[in-house]
Amino acid sequence: MIENLRTEVEQICKSCGNDRTKMMDIVRQVQEKFGQVSSEAMDVISQSVNCTRVEVESVVSFYAFLSKTSKGKVVIRLCNDVVDKMAGLTPVAEAFKKELGIDFGQTTPDGKITLEYTPCIGMCDQAPAALVNDEVVTYLSTDKVKELVADIRKHYDPNKLKHRLGDGNNATDLVHSCVHNGIRKKGRVIFSEYKQEAGLRNALAVSPVEVINEVKNARLRGRGGAGFPTGMKWQFTRAAEGTKKYILCNADEGEPGTFKDRVILTERADMLFEGMTIGGYAIGAESGILYLRGEYAYLRKLLEKVLKDRRDKNLLGKDILGRKGFNFDISIQMGAGAYICGEETALISSCEGLRGDPKTRPPFPAQKGYMGCPSAVNNVETLCCVARILEMGAAWFAEVGSKGSPSTKLLSVSGDCRLPGVYEFPFGIKVSDLLKEVGADDAQAVLVGGPSGQIIGPNDYKRTICYDDLATGGAVVVFGPERDMVKIAAEYMDFFVEESCGYCTPCRVGNVLLKKYLDKILDGKGEPSDLDFLKSLGESIKLTSRCGLGQTSPNPVLTTLKNFRSAYESKVKPAENKFQPTFDIKKAVAVHESIANRKSVIFTE
Amino acid sequence: MSDQITFTIDGVEVKAKPGQTIMQAADDAGIYIPRLCYHPELTAHGSCRVCTVIVNGKPQTACTQPAAEGMIVENDTPELLEHRRNLVDMLFVEGNHLCMFCERSGNCELQAMAYRLGILAPKYPYFYPDKPVDSTHKDIFLELNRCILCGRCVNASKDVDGKGVFDFVGRSIDKKIAVNSDKNLKDTTMAVTDKAAQVCPVGSINKKGTAFKIPYGSDIEHKK
Ligand SMILES: Cc1cc2nc3c(=O)[nH]c(=O)nc-3n(C[C@H](O)[C@H](O)[C@H](O)COP(=O)(O)O)c2cc1C
Ligand code: SF4
Ligand code: SF4
Numbered sequence: 001m002i003e004n005l006r007t008e009v010e011q012i013c014k015s016c017g018n019d020r021t022k023m024m025d026i027v028r029q030v031q032e033k034f035g036q037v038s039s040e041a042m043d044v045i046s047q048s049v050n051c052t053r054v055e056v057e058s059v060v061s062f063y064a065f066l067s068k069t070s071k072g073k074v075v076i077r078l079c080n081d082v083v084d085k086m087a088g089l090t091p092v093a094e095a096f097k098k099e100l101g102i103d104f105g106q107t108t109p110d111g112k113i114t115l116e117y118t119p120c121i122g123m124c125d126q127a128p129a130a131l132v133n134d135e136v137v138t139y140l141s142t143d144k145v146k147e148l149v150a151d152i153r154k155h156y157d158p159n160k161l162k163h164r165l166g167d168g169n170n171a172t173d174l175v176h177s178c179v180h181n182g183i184r185k186k187g188r189v190i191f192s193e194y195k196q197e198a199g200l201r202n203a204l205a206v207s208p209v210e211v212i213n214e215v216k217n218a219r220l221r222g223r224g225g226a227g228f229p230t231g232m233k234w235q236f237t238r239a240a241e242g243t244k245k246y247i248l249c250n251a252d253e254g255e256p257g258t259f260k261d262r263v264i265l266t267e268r269a270d271m272l273f274e275g276m277t278i279g280g281y282a283i284g285a286e287s288g289i290l291y292l293r294g295e296y297a298y299l300r301k302l303l304e305k306v307l308k309d310r311r312d313k314n315l316l317g318k319d320i321l322g323r324k325g326f327n328f329d330i331s332i333q334m335g336a337g338a339y340i341c342g343e344e345t346a347l348i349s350s351c352e353g354l355r356g357d358p359k360t361r362p363p364f365p366a367q368k369g370y371m372g373c374p375s376a377v378n379n380v381e382t383l384c385c386v387a388r389i390l391e392m393g394a395a396w397f398a399e400v401g402s403k404g405s406p407s408t409k410l411l412s413v414s415g416d417c418r419l420p421g422v423y424e425f426p427f428g429i430k431v432s433d434l435l436k437e438v439g440a441d442d443a444q445a446v447l448v449g450g451p452s453g454q455i456i457g458p459n460d461y462k463r464t465i466c467y468d469d470l471a472t473g474g475a476v477v478v479f480g481p482e483r484d485m486v487k488i489a490a491e492y493m494d495f496f497v498e499e500s501c502g503y504c505t506p507c508r509v510g511n512v513l514l515k516k517y518l519d520k521i522l523d524g525k526g527e528p529s530d531l532d533f534l535k536s537l538g539e540s541i542k543l544t545s546r547c548g549l550g551q552t553s554p555n556p557v558l559t560t561l562k563n564f565r566s567a568y569e570s571k572v573k574p575a576e577n578k579f580q581p582t583f584d585i586k587k588a589v590a591v592h593e594s595i596a597n598r599k600s601v602i603f604t605e
Numbered sequence: 606m607s608d609q610i611t612f613t614i615d616g617v618e619v620k621a622k623p624g625q626t627i628m629q630a631a632d633d634a635g636i637y638i639p640r641l642c643y644h645p646e647l648t649a650h651g652s653c654r655v656c657t658v659i660v661n662g663k664p665q666t667a668c669t670q671p672a673a674e675g676m677i678v679e680n681d682t683p684e685l686l687e688h689r690r691n692l693v694d695m696l697f698v699e700g701n702h703l704c705m706f707c708e709r710s711g712n713c714e715l716q717a718m719a720y721r722l723g724i725l726a727p728k729y730p731y732f733y734p735d736k737p738v739d740s741t742h743k744d745i746f747l748e749l750n751r752c753i754l755c756g757r758c759v760n761a762s763k764d765v766d767g768k769g770v771f772d773f774v775g776r777s778i779d780k781k782i783a784v785n786s787d788k789n790l791k792d793t794t795m796a797v798t799d800k801a802a803q804v805c806p807v808g809s810i811n812k813k814g815t816a817f818k819i820p821y822g823s824d825i826e827h828k829k
Contacts, residue, residue, distance in 0.1 A: 039787045042787075043787075051769075052769040052772065052785045053785055053786070053787070054769065054770075054771070054772040054774070054783050054784065054785040054786075055769065055772055057772070057774050057783060058772045058773055058774050058783070061774040061775045061776070062774075062775070062776050338776070340776075355773070355776070356776075360649070360651050360669050361669075362670075362671065497777060497778065498777055499777065500776070500777045500778070501776050501777070501780075502754070502773075502775065502776045502777045502778065502779070502780030503652050503754075503780075504651070504652050504653075504654050505652065505653050505654050505655075505692050505695050505696055505699075505753075505754075506654055506691075506692060506695065508699075508754075508777065508778055508780065509695035509696070509698070509699045509778070510691075510695055512732070512778050513695065513698075513729050513730075516730065536687070536691070537691065539688075540687070540688045540691040540692065543657070543664050543688055544654040544657045544664065544688055544692060545654070546651060546652070546654065546666075
């Protein structure tokens with residue numbers, strides 16, 4: 001058995017060139033094969049790729065989909081995002097527990113099925129949803145859970161699960177998934193008809209600098225959240241010194257409530273790879289990497305096939321489309337369950353086979369990125385925009401939208417609305433107009449930009465969605481009148497507590513403290529002074545954190561404190577006696593009473 | 606003149622050599638910027654965030670930010686003092702920093718920083734972690750409940766000792782230091798003479814037989 005493990009793990013390492021930087025691929029394969037990356041496997045890996053064993057453990061222990069201890073052949077990961085909770089997660093979770101006879105975090109006694117929670121898997125428009133290994137199951141109900149578990153027990157093979165098929169490419173053999181695209185509104189850029197490869201042909205007919213200028217003229221800004229001008233990013237990367245350069249596509253889409261990149265990857269993979277190839281040409285890269293979140297592994301076969309077809313058509317490879325000397329190819333790097341890997345420097349760390357820790361900046365990726373080489377990291381939607389800009393021209397692209405935010409944006413809308421799904425709207429749309437469109441008449445609050453964005457109330461519905469007002473990477477979550485906004489804030493803090501990489505003090509410790517104080521308030525033990533406390537702590541976390549995660553993680557608390565202050569105020573009250581409300585004197589003296597073997601004469605019932 | 610950078614810290618003009626960080630330039634100029642994870646002989650880690658300063662209006666850590674011509678750095682301000690106190694408070698409650706029972710008391714950089722910032726007792730609730738103490742090594746014991754995840758031991762062991770005895774495992778609040786063995790410190794190549802044994806700022810990596818070595822009154826905070 002042990003010898004068997006050694007040879008198989010050695011084989012896996014060898015197939016990855018015994019290359020330490022391929023650590024993610026190695027540990028993912030070992031996990032898949034053995035249901036764990038055991039202590040023995042870590043030893044073998046460290047010997048094969050020549051690193052310390054604690055370095056292997058360092059990586060394995062970072063990612064939620066990897067584990068040192070043994071997991072079942074089938075792992076059910078139920079998404080516990082806020083939207084799933086609103087869609088009836090609790091009875092579904094109970095049903096799983098009942099059908100499997102285990103609690104979350106446990107494996108059935110026969111060692112075959114593991115049950116876990118996982119944060120947002122990008123299926124908010126069809127919640128509650130879960131992953132069964134790589135397969136996605138959606139619209140869960142207690143009945144469906146019953147059927148699902150019975151089905152799994154027949155074969156313990158997620159590929160054989162019986163389900164109806166989703167629309168579009170979800171129904172193809174390569175995806176074979178029940179996921180719905182949920183495209184509600186097609187705009188002019190991403191989901192309209194387009195002339196495939198026209199953008200690439202136009203790009204290759206001019207110089208890389210001209211391509212960058214066209215992107216600059218279109219005033220394209222990053223669609224991943226930060227909104228950095230794409231043309232400028234490419235100019236820096238092109239100008240940076242280095243013989244090798246890389247373009248990385250960020251398909252980590254982890255921000256709770258965001259699922260628009262999922263739909264692009266399903267229906268517009270060619271457009272994405274076209275944009276990426278144009279980017280490679282513009283910055284002078286020969287390699288591109290698509291960093292695909294582990295949760296979207298069900299799309300991998302489709303994406304690999306699209307890449308293969310593109311190679312066959314000389315859209316990738318050597319002297320692309322006859323352009324002498326332009327060689328470019330794209331590979332896929334799978335993630336393994338870590339929201340932080342969507343942060344561009346953490347994404348690079350992960351591609352390098354490291355923990356998904358963000359890197360110290362400077363140097364920035366454009367100067368020293370993947371493997372120390374100048375790299376441009378771009379969002380999926382951004383790269384699609386590039387393909388369209390090169391096809392139709394900068395002027396066409398910027399025709400719609402607002403002044404500082406030209407063109408359209410994909411919005412992933414979910415929560416308390418009748419028509420959840422993906423909408424492509426010109427920038428500058430008013431929140432109130434958006435709410436009408438998605439069938440949300442009585443929204444108490446709207447989350448714009450995911451939990452790292454803002455939670456706004458009706459006073460702000462006249463504001464617009466664009467970079468200069470309400471910026472968003474795409475997530476819009478609607479909350480109806482009956483939702484408790486303090487509880488919602490606390491649930492989003494759970495997410496950040498879980499997903500902090502743990503590198504820096506404020507984010508690692510501060511978020512836990514914010515959550516503790518919110519729980520205290522929800523528990524009816526909060527005092528008015530706790531509200532100032534939350535604010536001061538939140539501001540310290542924002543100001544001192546090392547990366548965008550910590551710099552935005554207090555936002556659910558700070559924006560609800562500002563916009564839903566009364567929800568907090570109704571829950572706090574001054575302490576009745578001289579003790580802190582959280583301090584239970586009777587409980588505190590109980591231990592001593594038991595030691596002294598007599599009751600306290602002062603603090604009796 | 607291009608090999609000389611001039612900038613200001615709290616209005617005082619400071620000169621830096623190209624490639625120097627704000628921290629290095631400040632140290633050379635005799636201006637103190639509070640810090641915890643930073644160690645002058647090791648790669649800057651930038652994890653404690655105590656050396657956060659405001660550079661041209663934006664927060665940056667002095668230990669990682671290169672000095673640049675004309676930059677305006679704010680260091681000793683009431684706002685930053687408050688943020689730094691909050692950070693040190695967080696580190697206190699995250700671990701079991703009960704100074705009166707700690708053999709490093711008086712020789713601890715976290716304790717000294719608390720005194721310096723005027724913290725008498727942490728304002729947050731203690732987390733009380735419960736990690737096992739590793740006293741298997743003949744010369745060293747690990748009390749990781751006091752670790753502030755500064756990364757000094759990791760970098761020292763990798764870069765100076767060339768051993769890689771330590772690394773981080775886990776993430777979020779569960780992130781912690783682990784040793785390069787499935788067992789204990791004694792099963793690694795760690796030696797008491799290693800750089801990694803000299804650099805821990807707190808009572809987490811300790812040499813045996815040195816408890817309470819620094820007499821009160823001559824400890825770090827009284828010297829400064
Ligand atoms: C915690 C965190 C998570 C992020 N997740 C994503 C993501 O999933 N997808 C994405 O495109 N950008 C994400 N970003 C933003 C990236 O760091 C980066 O700005 C972006 O990929 C750049 O591409 P763009 O300029 O095309 O938007 C994230 C940032 C942070 C701080
Ligand atoms: S803010 Fe700090 S702890 Fe949080 S994810 Fe970024 S580097 Fe990690
Ligand atoms: S053990 Fe000491 S040196 Fe190592 S990370 Fe923790 S506090 Fe720093």
